[in-house]
Amino acid sequence: VAKVLPRMSSYSTLEYDLSTGKRGTRDSKVRKLLRSLSGAEDAMVVNNNAAAVFLMLKALTTSLKEDKIPEVIVSRGELVEIGGSFRIPDIMREAGVKLVEVGTTNRCRISDYEQALTENTAALLKVHPSNYEIQGFTESVSVRKMAELAHTKGLFCFHDWGSGSFYRFKQRGLSEYATAEQELAAGPDLLAFSGDKLLGGIQAGVLLGKADNIQKLRKHALYRALRLDKVTLGLLEETLEAYLDLKRLPEQVPTVGLLELTVEEIRKTVKLFLKRLKLPNKSALKCELRKTESRTGGGALPELPIESAALVLSHPEWSANDLQEWFRSQPVPIIVRVHEEQIWLDFRTILPHDSDELMSVITRLI
Structure with a gap:
């Protein structure tokens, strides 16, 4: 943010090409970065991933006659609803396509897709079940396999990845999560994912794929309503530039840095915090170091446990819920977890510059 603010408070070359002196495109730098990081032919960004999915469905499924409704095939086990009541069936309906469900909730085969093909089929859609398993x-x-089938029939294969990254995590469990380059290698015509979540940037919807498909999206009338403003573009540029140096990435992007912390590093931080706290021997407030598990959160791998360490608090005169409300009511609100009638603070989630504020708040309880 500090790097972007000076640009936001002065004149901007948002749609001005300095090399030609003529009108340029506002996202030219972001497109170049995305192509370099992913290996995609072309790229574009819109204001969130729901918009990205909506735009690709709306813009690339209009080749049928006017009296025909384009059909898009999706597995029943992938008809997701995420936070804010974003539902895949609703987005598809608003995009003007007919949802064709195949398979069952727990099992879907390539033969299910093959049997659902009709003369009105426009695309096969893969959706990442981002907040459930x-x-x-x-x-x-x-x-x-979906892309191979689609392409033999002259159809599109779209992949709503939900959460993506250009970085191969070292953290156990997360290390199995593919990169954008690997996802593109599977052959989808378009790949869509969020600019925040695992990527660790600003809210945005990233679209990667074949140049001719991206150009069709850029020319669609909806794109102007969904494009990013200069502030969001500036913040996204800074995040993407950090990915050019993967060795320093955990230092530059807090989300990546926190996820890559080892449990030993976190335990050391909690011990140092307790030492600085200097809790009196007769204090009613009890503080202790306990092992716990972190979660990456919805949008990526909701059930993946990551070993961590927590500061656990309790007070004989306060219930856990009372303490939770008290922490939440502070000038700088602190969101805690209640477990076994105690307050748990997972130190994987504590940014280094927030440590002093947390110390100040807890001290007021002593």
Whole structure:
């Protein structure tokens, strides 16, 4: 933010090409960065991932006759609803396409997609189940197989990835999460994902894919309503530039840095915090270091546990809910977790520059 603010408070070359002295495109730098980081032929950004999915469905499924409604095939197990009541079926309806459900909630095969093809089929859509998991007797179809089927029939294959990154995490569990380059290698015509979440940037919707498909999206009338403003573009540029130096990335992008912390590093931070707190021997407030598990959160891998360490607080005169409300009511609100009638502060989520404020708040309880 500090790097972007000077640009935001002065004249901007947002749509001015300095090399030619003529009108340029506002996202030229972001497009160049996205192409370099992903290996995609072309790229574009809109104001969030829901907008990205809506635009690709609206703009690329209009080749049928006027009296025909384009059909898009989706697995029943991928008809997601995420925060804010964003539902895939609603987005598809508003985009003017007919949803064709295949498979069952827990199992879907490539033959299900094949049997659902009609003369009105426009695309196959893969949706990442970003905020839930289906476990047990399950089966799903890879993007690669879906793309192969779509392309043999002259159809599009779209992938709503939800949350993406250009960085291969070292953290156990997260290390299995693919990069954007790997996802594109599976062959989807367009890949859509968020500019925040795992990427760690500003809210935006990233679209990567074939140049001719991206150009069709850019020329669609809806793009002007969904494009990013200069502040958001500036912040996204800074985040993407950080990905050019993967060795320093955890230092530059807090989301990546926090996710990559080892449990040993976190335990050391909690111990240092307790030492600085200097809790009196007769204090009613009890503070202790306990092991815990972090979650990446919805939009990525909601059920993936990451080993962490927490500061656990309790007070004989305060219930856990009372303490929770008290922390939340501070000038700088602190959001805690209640577990076993105690307050838990997962130190993976504590930014270094917030440590002093947290110390000040807890001190007021002593």
